[in-house]
Amino acid sequence: MKKLLPILFALVLCACNDEKKDAPQGKNLHISGTVKGLRKGTLYIKKIEDTTFVTLDSIVIDGNPDFESYLNIESPEMYYLFLNRGETNSMDDKLLFFAEPGDIHIDTRLDGFFAKAKITGSENQKLYEQYLKLKSRYTDKNLDLIKLSAETSDPKKLDSLDKQHVSLLKRHYLYTVNFAVNNASHEVGPYVAVSELPDAGVAGLQYMDTICKSMTPKVANSAYGQLLKKYVDQLKEEQQEKASIN
Structure with missing residues (x-):
């Protein structure tokens, strides 16, 4: 003992x-x-x-x-x-x-x-790193297109590269939307929406509205959920004002 x-x-x-x-x-x-x-x-x-x-x-x-x-x-x-x-x-x-x-x-x-x-x-951090890993593929491809555009003065090639750039941008936006919808129960969903989609043009409102509707109540009440909802409401109001003027 x-x-x-x-x-x-x-x-x-x-x-x-x-x-x-x-x-x-x-x-x-x-x-x-x-x-x-x-x-x-x-x-x-x-x-x-x-x-x-x-x-x-x-x-x-x-x-x-x-x-x-x-x-x-x-x-x-x-x-x-x-x-x-x-x-x-x-x-x-x-x-x-x-x-x-x-x-x-x-x-x-x-x-x-x-x-x-x-x-x-952090579960949100883990998901965000997954998003960034796939996003980097679009970023690398975009840099390649920019480099090719700088190396040519051929109008046909420039037009082709411009179309590839537009197509790449659309795929990036769609990837972001799919990611946000698939992770609607995590705050990283609305975060990538407000940080990546505001420059998506006319389609941006539709994209962000889709994400808003997919959020769980908990995420919708979070800081980024409320920020996304506020931004979507603002865009809808602006569109209604433009429609009434026209």
Whole structure:
């Protein structure tokens, strides 16, 4: 029995150390992570309100590259993690992530703050990364068309490339609509709609209205769900005004 006591005591200590810290009262979002290679600097967690970045929290890094923050979030929303490197500047100083209630973990590096980031704990983030992966195919193809257009002055070739560009754009819009409808129970659905479809021309209203009608009540009441509904109502009103004038 005497031999077992030290072992039992050690197990109790391990169990205590492994216990998750209770979140501060009124906070439903825990963000933690590591910026490997960072020794000094400041991290800022921000979001956009009325086209302006608003700082939600700031974390000073001094020797330890680990960080954490407790926040309150009403509904899933896109947040930004900014890095102020102190004495050195870099264009690679921010990454965006889909925040939602719960525990979100961000692992990244100083030499690849955005490109090497791995974000876990958010279902909306996981779905958004899937969307971006497929969207990149359209982006790459579009860059190829732009390059080919710059390399020729043949009117027929330019006309053909222009038609390919229009066709590619339509496929991208339809992919976005299908993604949003298929993920109507997640806030990422209306988010991609309001961020990707406003420049879709006349068809944009039809696309966004379809997404609006597919949203679940929970998503419809979220920040992006309400934003999408407001935008669709505004477009419908503008169309009615134009029709009455004509």
